Amino acid sequence: MTEKYLIPAVDIYETEDKYIILADMPGATKDSIEVSTEDEILVFSAKVSEVDKEWKPLDTEFKLYDYKREIRIGNKIDSDKIEAKYENGVLTLELGKSEQIKPRKIAVNIA
């Protein structure tokens, strides 16, 4: 069986010291949310809860599957500085920028 999942819609913002990702993931179970980084790719996923068997579908206009999305982050993120929060069906990830990409002032020596 091939794995079927939804790729959540995201917004991505940037501030001076971090990136913020918001992902629409309604119906996910909080315990199942996983966030990881590997090989410069950020992966987040979650499982959704099923409706009890006693409920027979009369009309199905949308389907919920487990969520998964991979985002290439390159060397932009310090993986020790990732914070995740799930509220009202929206996953918020705050990703601290890695030191090497933060803007820095370069002293100019004028001889």
Place this chain on the structure above:
Amino acid sequence: MFLNPIMMKRFADTMFGSGVQENCCPCGEESYNYANIYESDNGYIVKLALPGVKNEDIDVNYSDGILEIKAHRNVDVSDDVQKLYINRKSFDFTRKFKLPNSIDVDKIEAKLENGLLTIDIPKSEKAKPKTIEVKVK
């Protein structure tokens, strides 16, 4: 900075994304008013996926056989962050359902959990299926 949507998408693909089709939840289109309806012996449930919607932004009303659901969300961003990629939509809709007569109006309940609105509509006692014992003599 001004970027048209196509450029924005390309930007996200190269900087962050992998060029994938996003599912603007729940159905891949720009609409959030899609509902699922289920039935059991005891009642009906109506489910809508409303990520990012708070309790106070939802109105559920029942009147004269019609269940009415109003919901909205504003995807607002403060000006002190830079928008790199925006694909979550704001929405504002009203959806109405005609309910059968065989329900217990006083026991309709709505709850919002993890961005999923669930409306419980119990059947009235006389509408529930009953097993009648047949005595064989």
